[in-house]
Amino acid sequence: MGALIKAEFRKIFTVNLWWALLVPVAVMSFGAGWLGSGFGTISQLEKELGQPLPLGLLTVSLSTNYSTAFAAVFGGLAVAGEHRTRSITTTYLTANPRGSVLAAKFVAYTGMGVLYGLVNLLFSSLGGLVGAGFDGFGDPGDWFAVGAAGLLAMVLWTLLGVGFGALVSSPIAVIVSLLVYKFVFEFIVTTFMTGSDAPWITAYLPGSAGNGIVGNLAVPVFISAVAGTNEPDIPREAFEVLHYVFGGTYAHPWWASALTFLGYAAVFCAAGWYVSGKRDIT
Template sequence: MDGLVKSEFRKIFTTNLWWALLIPVVVLSFGASWLGSGFGAISSIEQELGRPLPLGLLTMSMSTNFSTIFAGLMGALAFAGEYRNKSITTTYLTGNPRGAVLGAKLITYTNLGLLYGLANVLFASLGALAGAGLDGFGEGADWLIVCAAGLLAMVLWTLLGVGFGAVVANPVIVIIVLLVYKFVFEFVVDLFLIGSDASSVSSYLPGAAGSGIVGNLAVPIFISATAGANEQYVPQELFELLHFVFGGSYGHPWWLSLLTFAGYAAVFILGGWYFSKRRDIT
């Protein structure tokens, strides 16, 4: 297994793809965190209260939710890219059984997801510092909790991508499906379900669950830090507005989002194991 893992690291770092997808993570993490700190509704609340708010908690959620798709794409191309380059045959012949290859990729891409997550945390923090100043970070413990959730979300998106790429094994389809699903499909579904009895279903969709890992943690912490003892009087509409902008779903616990998304990742990984064992590579 050690040899397979080392081989996977060599495959990653001898190509340009890993840093090409890391660049938008850095740019979006910084930009979303910086621009998100100027959200109009928050600025008006700050003026009314006469004190700075921990906006960095919210912008970390926004930055993570924009950036995770690139970790997912990187993970998805772990298998799909090898099928495109025809190197999967050599990989399977030298890494038999095929399940060992999947295991090596999961170990390797977990570490890559951590790298992407650390880049997201670092540059989102710099963006929050540029937009909201030191006071925008809130309590140190709250900040660390939200950052840890961001790291976890990035890793899970990477692993889901690995499983999805193993199932589909076509890089063009993988890229199109992930991008369209995250940025178009769920948005359309949400619009369709708004106001219906089935509106809560949207919280269990992969994209919403992924964003809820951070958003459903960051928004309640922000409200608690801002309102203090008056938290119970904060209107639901404000929660919903913050979730709409910064991610997550009102009234949906972050740990349930975590379990839901981890479940999707596990399903795709198991599916990837099943199909990779049976797919013809000749």
């Protein structure tokens, strides 16, 4: 297994895809951290409240929820990319059984998910530092908690992508499906469900659950840091506005979102594993 994992990392770093998708993560994360914490009416709000706003917590959530799309696509091409180049045939023939190949990919791409998560956290924090200084991060414990949730979200999105790519096997289908679902389809469904009799269902959709891993932690922590003992007096609308922008769902715990999305990732990984074992590679 160790040799297969090394081979997977060798495949990853031999081509340019890993950094071609990592660069936008760094740029987007820095921009979200900087713009989210350095502009608007923030200075005026801080004067009125008499304290700095820990907006760095929210911008980490914002950058993560967009950057995970790149991690998902990167993971999705782990298997689908080999089908495009036909190298999957050689891979399976020289590394039987097929399940060991998929297992090695899951391990290798877990590591790459951590890398993507660290880059996202680093650059969103740098952006927040430029925009608001050290005061924009609040309590270090809160920052580490939100950052850890961001790492978890990035890893799970990467693994979901690997499973989905193994299931679909077409690079174009992987890219289009992941991006359209995450940014278009679920947005439409969520908008429709918000006005229905069961708006709580949206918290259990894949995109909302993935975004909620960070958003459902960052938003309550942010409000708690700002409001302090007056948190019970904060209207629900304030939470909902922040969740709408930075991800997550009102009154839904982050760990529930993590477990929900873990379930989706596990289903796709299992389905990809099964289909890959049966698919004709000739």
